[in-house]
Amino acid sequence: xxxxxxxxxxxxxxxxxxxxxxxxxxxxxxxxxxxxxxxxxxxxxxxxxxxxxxxxxxxxxxxxxxxxxxxxxxxxxxxxxxxxxxxxxxxxxxxxxxxxxxxxxxxxxxxxxxxxxxxxxxxxxxxxxxxxxxxxxxxxxxxxxxxxxxxxxxxxxxxxxxxxxxxxxxxxxxxxxxxxxxxxxxxxxxxx
Amino acid sequence: xxxxxxxxxxxxxxxxxxxxxxxxxxxxxxxxxxxxxxxxxxxxxxxxxxxxxxxxxxxxxxxxxxxxxxxxxxxxxxxxxxxxxxxxxxxxxxxxxxxxxxxxxxxxxxxxxxxxxxxxxxxxxxxxxxxxxxxxxxxxxxxxxxxxxxxxxxxxxxxxxxxxxxxxxxxxxxxxxxxxxxxxxxxxxxxx
Numbered sequence: 001x002x003x004x005x006x007x008x009x010x011x012x013x014x015x016x017x018x019x020x021x022x023x024x025x026x027x028x029x030x031x032x033x034x035x036x037x038x039x040x041x042x043x044x045x046x047x048x049x050x051x052x053x054x055x056x057x058x059x060x061x062x063x064x065x066x067x068x069x070x071x072x073x074x075x076x077x078x079x080x081x082x083x084x085x086x087x088x089x090x091x092x093x094x095x096x097x098x099x100x101x102x103x104x105x106x107x108x109x110x111x112x113x114x115x116x117x118x119x120x121x122x123x124x125x126x127x128x129x130x131x132x133x134x135x136x137x138x139x140x141x142x143x144x145x146x147x148x149x150x151x152x153x154x155x156x157x158x159x160x161x162x163x164x165x166x167x168x169x170x171x172x173x174x175x176x177x178x179x180x181x182x183x184x185x186x187x188x189x190x191x192x
Numbered sequence: 193x194x195x196x197x198x199x200x201x202x203x204x205x206x207x208x209x210x211x212x213x214x215x216x217x218x219x220x221x222x223x224x225x226x227x228x229x230x231x232x233x234x235x236x237x238x239x240x241x242x243x244x245x246x247x248x249x250x251x252x253x254x255x256x257x258x259x260x261x262x263x264x265x266x267x268x269x270x271x272x273x274x275x276x277x278x279x280x281x282x283x284x285x286x287x288x289x290x291x292x293x294x295x296x297x298x299x300x301x302x303x304x305x306x307x308x309x310x311x312x313x314x315x316x317x318x319x320x321x322x323x324x325x326x327x328x329x330x331x332x333x334x335x336x337x338x339x340x341x342x343x344x345x346x347x348x349x350x351x352x353x354x355x356x357x358x359x360x361x362x363x364x365x366x367x368x369x370x371x372x373x374x375x376x377x378x379x380x381x382x383x384x
């Protein structure tokens with residue numbers, strides 16, 4: 001947590017072609033401000049090993065510049081049997097790897113958890129998510145593209161859920177890292 | 193390719209709990225020798241971000257020490273709907289990432305391609321693979337555990353197929369890297 005008591009969360013919407021990344025500061029009263037938003041893009045014509053290295057370089061620069069307290073990554077499901085699912089899983093592994101290498105706790109959230117946290121509705125569409133993210137962060141325009149908005153929504157979701165949701169390894173709150181537990185405790189106090 | 197004309201291949205059988213890694217030198221006449229074999233292990237109780245960082249550290253040490261020419265990784269399929277498939281995909285992404293970061297070409301091979309290349313039989317069982325790997329590399333004992341044998345088999349498969357199989361990005365031989373093409377040409381000459 002920063003000296004101001006806010007939590008800096010880095011959210012990643014993993015993908016090979018477009019990997020959304022967003023950083024927000026979230027105060028104990030749940031108000032949030034934008035720190036960074038962007039998309040790391042790679043060309044489908046590049047070899048996979050070069051695409052993953054480019055994604056790692058792009059994400060690493062954001063980690064190094066913005067020094068988040070915690071990392072939130074969208075959870076990828078095997079049953080999404082799209083041709084891109086393996087690449088998405090590999091990109092999510094890169095984001096989680098970097099969290100580990102920077103010594104940060106990481107958590108994963110499902111798309112419906114993110115939508116529910118941000119819009120109150122687990123089946124919200126992309127425009128609803130973008131609209132709520134823009135409103136919460138007091139942005140003049142909708143965050144574009146959707147991958148960028150999703151990364152910000154993931155970060156907000158993680159902070160608002162008090163770090164009490166499933167860590168990336170699927171463990172319960174009893175096994176939260178000290179930083180996650182501190183925030184969970186802080187978030188509970190803030191809600192009283 | 194080394195000055196001796198042999199190709200040094202690093203094979204990775206990706207996994208979170210046991211990630212097999214093997215390095216072999218393969219001469220133009222297809223004879224092969226063992227350079228390194230090992231398994232990077234992580235505890236299921238560790239957070240995923242720490243497991244992936246440990247796998248990256250373990251693999252990076254092998255890349256740095258043995259300086260392969262090319263990296264071969266077992267291809268992971270989404271339709272293998274086991275609970276571990278996402279972790280396996282993430283570990284494979286780490287191996288491919290490191291190839292990219294070391295400036296090396298990478299390729300993926302399916303388990304049946306590997307079994308066919310090493311034993312002549314695409315449905316060979318683990319013992320048959322271990323036995324053939326031990327025979328080819330003139331080992332006194334079967335490589336243990338099976339993940340280590342599979343990593344060696346992957347490396348042999350890659351060299352024997354002449355680097356002409358599918359690169360990790362799924363592209364055809366027309367888009368092989370210069371190093372892959374040089375080896376493919378060399379392998380074809382060797383087979384005449």
